[in-house]
Amino acid sequence: MKVKQILTALAAIVISAAVLVGARFGLSGVASEIAAAEKKEMIRFMLPESTTFTQEVYTGEDEAIVAVYKGETGYVLETKTAGYAGDIYMLVGVDNSGKVTGLTVRDMEETLGLGAQALLDKDFLIQFLGTQGDAQIGEGVDALTGATVTSKAIARGVNAAVGFVTGADTSSGATSWGG
């Protein structure tokens, strides 16, 4: 009786796994196409005055920079900084004068209702627009309520992106957590 139960449960797992594998392979082509198109659109949105972007190889030492996309009027940088519960991935647009033109959080694992507000809180995100590597929580930029670590991680990502364009070193200990 017990063996039958175990085999039934294992069969359910195998059937579910087979369905998921089938769905995954069936959707893989469409998924990569849609993801690439969405990312392209988002990159253009981060730096609205540029129309064409080329990906450049990043050879610097700042671990916060993941990818670099060069446009006519500036750069869009993909950044990764350590948040409260995991890494926070962002796209940050910076024009050639080192001014932030756009930012969006692409992925995070922050606490629901606290750090996760960084995804949608326009009042928080808008504070970074126009900054030039000087975004600091508590000094001109208000943190999200109850999410200081997340806020500082986002500031660190934004400052790292500006630092790439202006040549400033934001990876030193002095700017850890964006502070």
Add this chain to the structure above:
Amino acid sequence: MKKQSGMLNILLCAVVALTMLVYMLCRTFQPAVVLPPLNIPNLLILSVLALILNAYLAPQADYCWIQADILAAITFGILPWVAGEIPAWQIWQLALAGGMTFAAAERIFSSLVQRIASGPKGKLAILATGLGLMLAGQCFAGMLL
């Protein structure tokens, strides 16, 4: 003596598989959406959903706790991996976390339901217990983090 049933693990498998399918569809058609991570509070939600369904669909069934825990660990390890949500090296981590979370949820849920649900009007107690356990899990995880 109650009849032994494997329904709980089949329901858990269905809940996890459906969740992974939803994740897959979201990642395909809405790639910008940030989905909830597969962490302990969210594994607890999936476990409690399966326990609620089991309590309604097979209220009289009994099951071997250890067997159910091991099968739950296999479910949490394998299905997210085949869905592409976790890399292969993370299978054992998620299996361990999922198995332990399920084990804890199962014991707390069973104890609470058996004490709260009584008579024909106790039907809602299952749902209330499940929701309470989910909220408690979120709060506890918040305290630990």
